[in-house]
Amino acid sequence: MIGYAFSSCLSLKEITIPKNVATLTTCVFNDCGLEEVNLTDGLQKIDFKAFCGCPFTSISVPNTVTNISSTAFGNCTKLSEINLNQNQNFVYENGMLMPSNKESVLFISSAQLSKTDTLTIPDGVKEFTTNIYKMYNITTIKIPASLEKIGDASNFTPLISNVTVDNGNQTFSSENGILYNKNTKGLIMCYSKDSDITIQEGILSLGEKSFSQAYKAVNITLPDSLRTIGRHAFTNCTKIQSLKIGKGVSSISPYFKYTNFSGTISIDSANPNFMVKDNILYSKDGKTMYNVLYQIQGTFTVPASVEKISGSFAGQEKMTELKISEGVKEIGNYTIEGSKITKIEIPSSMQIMEKRALVDCSSLTQVIIHKPKDSIAGAPWEATKGMKVVQWDE
16 A cells, blocks of 8 residues: 555544555554554555554454554554454563564553553563653653663653663663663763753763753753764753853754754854854854854844855744855755745855755745856755746846
């Protein structure tokens, strides 16, 4: 079946899968109104988010099924009964669907776990990437000695306030309000509910959405050992007033604080890679502009010293006009994503516009380029209204 074929069909209440269907593909019934699902013999695979968000309470899995994605029944909050019909490839115990070797968890029934505040990952499980974001009753996670891989912080409810790790676990450690990987020194989740948080020296990276649970943070200090800050790491920290970044950071995702314009950011003056000036994140030499860290109201003019713009305006929904100075040579992917600008003029100095530079700029009606036609590759750079908005100097 074709991926997304019935996605968001809320009026679809019942479905019987034909016997000749071997795979339910990506998001095929995602967010449908399905209350009854009949799977038939011959089905072999239930793929990524195939039934995600559907409201059915029970499902029977034929014994021909050998592969079920860990997201196949994601956000199926009413699902509490899974009948395996003597299928030897899976087990369903204590509200958890697992492969027969019990080394991973494919689904957790929020209906069955609604009366506890603790998620105990079973002994023997090596991989846990199941999303429990909406299980708001869960505040504690217990990690067994066997666990080797865990999903990022966005998989877990923001209310997590305690994570315990079995002493025999060789991969993870939980202390001082953070869960991290002992081998990679990567911070997976900061679950502290303190207002002032200082991350310990030795941590090398902040994972995607790693501070999602630290929504009470007001002041955050990062160590000099830190090298990488991942996507959306601080997006949920909307109460933040100050974020101090050490001298060792060499990579910061353009989305590290996406749509969160609260507070100010400072970077150690000894950092050789970045600086913050006027609440804008630049490369150390000021030639690359990475992020405007405050919310732009109306017009923004790119400083004359900038040669490259990379991700600077993503999520700036209140920016209506962008003025790019002569001298700018490059615009990166997703740089202006989601803004409300209606017009943009590209100077003659421009040499490179990445092909996704104008993604989701739904209000953009004019892209005026002061260069000969087709002298910059990639037009219309995924502008919502396509080539009809692009005007070249002849």
